[in-house]
Amino acid sequence: MRVNRTLLYFGIFLVAIGGVVVAADLGVVDEAILADALGLWPLAVMAVGLGLILRRTRASLSGGMLAAAVPGLLLGSAFAVVPGMPNLCLPADGVPDVARREGAFNQPASILVTVDCGSLDVVTGSGTFWRLDARAAGAELGPRIVAAANALSIESTREDGWLGIEPDDWDLRLPMGEIADLTLNMNAGRGDIDLAGTEIGRLSIGANASDVDIDASAAAVTDLTVGVNFGDLSILLPAGDIRAAFEVDAGHASVCLPDGVGLRLTSSAAAGAVTVGGVERSGDAWQSPDYASATYRAELDVNVDFGALEINPIGGCR
Structure with missing residues (x-):
């Protein structure tokens, strides 16, 4: 044979x-x-x-x-x-501090934060100053920080990326008020992001093999870009006009809009699903009945491959 x-x-x-x-x-x-x-x-x-x-x-x-x-x-x-x-990338208890940095902005800033294996907690406060408290397994694993009066970059320094399994643990405080653009990249880990009081021109979120919760309900965001790859993301959007693009690949995302915001949705899904209030809306253009008369409008462009995106899911966002 x-x-x-x-x-x-x-x-x-x-x-x-x-x-x-x-x-x-x-x-x-x-x-x-x-x-x-x-x-x-x-x-x-x-x-x-x-x-x-x-x-x-x-x-x-x-x-x-x-x-x-x-x-x-x-x-x-x-x-x-x-x-x-x-x-796997949750930090253990008692991880020592390796860096504490702070500074101030004198104009709307461009901010980039990239975490490779670890946790990121973001809160906001009054004033113009920012502060980072970083913890890691060793001083050599502390973040790379580049700061200026109108820019801030905080990135993991591990050479082996998130495969090192030596988690970072960062607490970041950002100032309320206007931010030109904010980019948050989570690569294997968990993020808890509260953007209350900020006015963000462009907000970009990447959740790669990560679990990320974002509360932007008390913020103002003009443009939003979200990418989810093998991750799970939940976001509360603000009451205001917003344009957003979501790319979900082998992951899951939940999006919650406040009452009174009209929704226009353009979606496509390959081996995935897009739902609004529990009703599937894949592969079409759709808008809520109150879109034309709504005080605020949200325009969402959604592409899902081998995943799911839920807008105003039954039971709400976590």
Whole structure:
């Protein structure tokens, strides 16, 4: 009997993926070990290359099986680890302070914050000053901070990205009032963002393998851009005119609008769903009955691939 090697290799690839996911679900393999294994992704490239080299030799079968198994094992590790990355990247109690910085703005500022594995809590206060309290496993893992009178950049410094599993823990205080643009990137972790009292020209949020809650209900936001990849995001929008774009890939997002805000929605979904008040609205243009007469209007452009976005979900946003 002649074996179809293409189907054999594909079967090995799928078995490797499923085997790792099942092993992680049963607790046979610790997710932290799988997360470390993802750093060995070049082995998948090497395995495929070795399979090609051995293709016309007596070891072609073994090489092909190896080329199928190694990428499958790494992809299975990703499937097992990514949904739990927010929990893996929660800081432990008693993590020491590594940095405390503060400064002040003299005009509407551009602010960038990027967290690679960790937690971020953002609050606001009166005045023009900002303050960051950062904690990490070691001083060498403290954030990179670049500050000016009209700009602030705070970024994780770990060279291995979020695969290091040595979480950051940041508390950031921003001033109320006008902010030119604010970009918050969460890469594996949790974010609790309260923007009360701010007036933001452009707000950009990235939730990658992260769990992020944003309360902008007491803020003013003109333009909003949100990207969710293997993450979960919830946002309370303000009572005001707003333009927003949402991109959800293999994730979930909840969006809550206050009463009295008219909604115009343009949506598309590939293997995903977009709902308004529990009713699916995928793949069409739709507006609420009160859109034309509403005091404030929200225009949302939504694209969902292998995920879900809920607008005004039954039970509200968390």
